[in-house]
Amino acid sequence: MSHSAPAMGKRPSTLRGATLPKWSPWAIAAGAVVLAVVIGLVGGLDSKVQWGLIAGILFVLGTYGIAARVEGRRQAKDRVATSLVWVCFLIAVVPLASLIWTTVKRGVKVFDIYFLTHSMGVVADSEPGGGIYHAIIGTLEQVGLATLIAAPIGVLTAVYLVEYGRGKLSTAITFFVDVMTGIPSIVAGLFILSLMLILDLEPFGFAGSLALAILMMPVVVRSTEEMLKLVPNELREASLALGVPKWRTILKVVLPTSIGGITTGVMLAVARITGETAPVLLLVWGTNFINTNPFSGAQASLPLYIYQQYANSAGSNAAYDRAWAAALALIAFVMILNMVARGIARWKAPKTGR
Amino acid sequence: MAKRIDVSGLTAYYGSHKAIEDISMTVEPRSVTAFIGPSGCGKSTFLRTLNRMHEVTPGGRVEGKVLLDDEDLYGHGIDPVAVRRTIGMVFQRPNPFPTMSIFDNVAAGLRLNGSYKKSELNDVVEKSLKGANLWNEVKDRLNKPGSGLSGGQQQRLCIARAIAVEPQVLLMDEPCSALDPISTLAIEDLIGELKERFTIVIVTHNMQQAARVSDRTAFFNLSAVGQPGRLIEIDDTERIFSNPSVQATEDYISGRFG
Numbered sequence: 001m002s003h004s005a006p007a008m009g010k011r012p013s014t015l016r017g018a019t020l021p022k023w024s025p026w027a028i029a030a031g032a033v034v035l036a037v038v039i040g041l042v043g044g045l046d047s048k049v050q051w052g053l054i055a056g057i058l059f060v061l062g063t064y065g066i067a068a069r070v071e072g073r074r075q076a077k078d079r080v081a082t083s084l085v086w087v088c089f090l091i092a093v094v095p096l097a098s099l100i101w102t103t104v105k106r107g108v109k110v111f112d113i114y115f116l117t118h119s120m121g122v123v124a125d126s127e128p129g130g131g132i133y134h135a136i137i138g139t140l141e142q143v144g145l146a147t148l149i150a151a152p153i154g155v156l157t158a159v160y161l162v163e164y165g166r167g168k169l170s171t172a173i174t175f176f177v178d179v180m181t182g183i184p185s186i187v188a189g190l191f192i193l194s195l196m197l198i199l200d201l202e203p204f205g206f207a208g209s210l211a212l213a214i215l216m217m218p219v220v221v222r223s224t225e226e227m228l229k230l231v232p233n234e235l236r237e238a239s240l241a242l243g244v245p246k247w248r249t250i251l252k253v254v255l256p257t258s259i260g261g262i263t264t265g266v267m268l269a270v271a272r273i274t275g276e277t278a279p280v281l282l283l284v285w286g287t288n289f290i291n292t293n294p295f296s297g298a299q300a301s302l303p304l305y306i307y308q309q310y311a312n313s314a315g316s317n318a319a320y321d322r323a324w325a326a327a328l329a330l331i332a333f334v335m336i337l338n339m340v341a342r343g344i345a346r347w348k349a350p351k352t353g354r
Numbered sequence: 355m356a357k358r359i360d361v362s363g364l365t366a367y368y369g370s371h372k373a374i375e376d377i378s379m380t381v382e383p384r385s386v387t388a389f390i391g392p393s394g395c396g397k398s399t400f401l402r403t404l405n406r407m408h409e410v411t412p413g414g415r416v417e418g419k420v421l422l423d424d425e426d427l428y429g430h431g432i433d434p435v436a437v438r439r440t441i442g443m444v445f446q447r448p449n450p451f452p453t454m455s456i457f458d459n460v461a462a463g464l465r466l467n468g469s470y471k472k473s474e475l476n477d478v479v480e481k482s483l484k485g486a487n488l489w490n491e492v493k494d495r496l497n498k499p500g501s502g503l504s505g506g507q508q509q510r511l512c513i514a515r516a517i518a519v520e521p522q523v524l525l526m527d528e529p530c531s532a533l534d535p536i537s538t539l540a541i542e543d544l545i546g547e548l549k550e551r552f553t554i555v556i557v558t559h560n561m562q563q564a565a566r567v568s569d570r571t572a573f574f575n576l577s578a579v580g581q582p583g584r585l586i587e588i589d590d591t592e593r594i595f596s597n598p599s600v601q602a603t604e605d606y607i608s609g610r611f612g
Contacts, residue, residue: 166412234449238512240410242463242519243439252466256453 018070025083028066032058052094056087100331107328110321116329119300120288125309128318132326134290135305139333141294142205142284142301143274146212151266153213154220161221162228163250180218188214189279196283203285205294208301211279216269223265227258260348267341271334277303302330356383356553357423357440357522359404364418365582366396366403368411373399375582377418379572381523386545386554388564388591391574392606396583397557398446400574401525404555405441406434422523439467442521446528448508450500450515457496459511463519478518486514487544506537513544517552524548526556530563542567561607565595573603 036055045051063083068076115131123130157177161170188211196207231254239249255262280286285298286308306326313319359381366374374396381387389397402408403416406427420427427437450459460479464470470478479496483489488510492503500511509529516524526545530538545554545567558564564571572588587600598604 232449234445234447235451237407237410237443238445238449238451238515239462239466241405241407241438241443241445242466242515243435243437243442244463244466245435248466253451253453257451 017072017075019075020067020070020079024066025063025079025086028062029055029059032056032062056091059083060087103324103328103331106321106324107326109325110318111325111328115322115325119290121290123288125312125319126314126316128321130322132302132305132322132329134287135300135302135326136329137290137292138205138284138294138299138301138304139274141292142208142212142280142299143270145206145209145294146216146273147266147270149209149213150216150220150269154217154269155224155262155266157217157221158224158228159250159255161225163246163254177218177221180214181222183214184278185211185215185276186278186282188212189282192279193282203283203298204296205284205291205299207283208280208299209294211283212273212276215276215279216273219269219272220266223268224258224262227261227265228254230261231257260345263344263348264341267337267344271337274334274337275303275330277307280304281307302326302333306330356551358383359523359553359555360419360421361404362419362421364400364403364416364420366399366408366416367414368399369413372582374403374574375584377585379585379588381553381555382570383553384549384551385569386549386556386567387588388568388571389555389557389574390559390561390564390571390606391583391586392576393559394579394583395574395576397574398527399583400585401527401555401557402443404523404525405443406437407443409434439463439519440521441523441525442516442519444509444512444516444524444526444529447532448505448512450503450508450511452499452501454500455497456492456500456503456511459500460514460518462515467519482514482518483511485517485544485548486510487540487547488514504537506533506540509533509537509541510544513541513548517548521552523553523555526554528557528559531559538563561595565591571595573598573600573606575602575606 033055035058036051039045039054040051045054060080060083064076064080067079071079110128116136117133118129118131119134120130121134157173161173164170165173191214192207192211196203201207235253235257236249239253240246244252280301281304284301284304286300286304287298288300291297291299306323309319309323309326313323361380362378364374364377365372377400389401391397399408402411404420404427408414408416416428418428422437422440426432450456451462454462457479458465460482461470461475464475464478480489480493483492488507491507492498492511500508503511509532513524513529530541533541542563545556548554549569556564556567568591570588571591571594573586573594574583575586576583586602587594587598589599593599594603595607598607604610
């Protein structure tokens with residue numbers, strides 16, 4: 001191969017080859033975009049999505065072609081892998097950014113203190129005004145109660161599976177946790193609904209919490225399990241060898257070491273169930289009035305509020321705006337939860353500093 | 355308060371795999387006993403049976419007797435937790451608790467066992483760190499995380515942690531294998547001091563180390579891969595390294611092994 005390598009300086013080096021300049025990926029990307037626009041205009045393609053996809057394909061193909069010609073096949077494959085990662089990243093990020101942008105743009109219209117502190121009690125769906133106070137209360141209470149139920153059970157289950165579980169029982173639990181992960185939220189709702197019908201109960205907030213807890217539990221178990229498995233066995237042995245009983249070892253060494261990850265997992269599970277609509281629709285019903293008691297009477301909740309504002313809007317812009325603003329509030333709430341989770345994970349992470 | 359260990363007919367299993375077979379020996383109090391032998395011959399397993407850490411491994415079980423001053427550690431009604439408080443252990447890789455400060459690491463044994471007086475805690479920590487020759491290096495940063503120390507310091511921290519609970523026997527599983535020669539020397543000096551107070555058993559792959567620190571040496575071997583490890587001989591260190599009674603020991607020590 002060495003005789004085919006381009007001469008660099010006086011002696012041809014087998015270790016050195018031609019390399020594309022640093023800016024070449026950008027140049028190729030720009031070229032791909034320009035070409036895609038031309039193809040789109042000439043071919044009469046209206047959709048910008050099609051333009052984007054064509055640009056992506058051209059970028060990957062162009063990278064391979066140019067790199068294979070200049071640098072060789074192995075380097076070309078390397079560059080194609082890199083560019084594929086970039087294209088996939090963009091495909092994932094563009095819809096997300098567009099979603100957030102749209103929500104913020106449409107949501108800020110009526111999003112203010114008044115909106116956050118008033119209910120829909122005296123406002124017809126078609127009129128402007130009103131707010132999401134009752135829905136925020138409902139969401140906080142339902143999700144809070146669901147977390148109170150699911151987080152301890154989930155964490156303890158994971159502790160059992162990792163620290164004690166041997167044999168058939170733990171295999172069975174792992175299997176059922178897997179099955180539970182796949183339960184559609186509406187099914188969890190129907191399960192609680194059937195209980196409610198048997199007991200002849202009216203819809204109330206706590207019923208929603210129970211369904212949400214069912215959805216949350218397997219997520220907590222799974223993430224906590226992974227975090228506990230990350231705790232090195234040497235730490236457990238170090239503690240046991242000091243004559244510390246196993247339960248105390250788990251409580252004082254294993255859990256503190258992994259508490260950051262466990263909290264993150266719980267927070268992400270909370271974020272996941274905060275957006276659940278189906279079980280809340282079945283079990284809590286929704287209301288336009290403030291109901292602070294989750295154990296009696298219908299309650300509202302943010303996702304339900306969004307759905308109902310949209311469904312009952314009957315073409316009124318006021319209701320649409322409220323739905324978008326509530327969606328913004330929901331996204332902000334979940335985002336804040338995620339940030340808090342990250343903060344806790346960083347704060348509680350085992351310290352390595354000197 | 356050092357104690358004598360008498361092992362008789364000890365066999366240990368991992369599930370159905372027999373790791374060591376029919377080991378009998380006596381470990382004298384206030385002395386250092388070194389275990390040497392090729393990898394996989396069951397030195398560490400045997401060491402772990404001495405403070406009932408072997409059964410912590412899933413599938414681990416033990417047959418035979420380990421007498422600590424006439425009390426069988428595997429007898430009926432013996433609490434493994436109490437055994438481990440009496441017989442401390444230092445591991446191959448330094449493993450300070452990452453969530454705890456240097457002070458808390460040393461105090462961990464007392465705190466986690468819940469049996470301490472607050473006023474004594476400072477004294478115990480200082481005494482243990484001094485005992486582990488670490489006090490001067492860390493006295494100004496007791497509240498910093500233990501994982502920020504160097505490897506050798508971490509290992510001495512682990513030794514301080516182990517001696518803080520005042521065990522009667524100290525088991526060391528290749529305590530210097532992850533350390534540089536200077537830290538190794540520090541730990542070897544420490545072992546020499548500690549044997550005034552404790553019975554020490556040390557597993558090592560380093561023949562010179564065994565010769566330097568130990569009073570008695572036990573040589574373990576296995577007849578073939580997959581076969582259980584056995585005790586070949588145990589004798590005064592000087593004899594083992596100058597004039598062992600078994601040919602295999604001499605072969606191993608002189609490097610003519612296998």
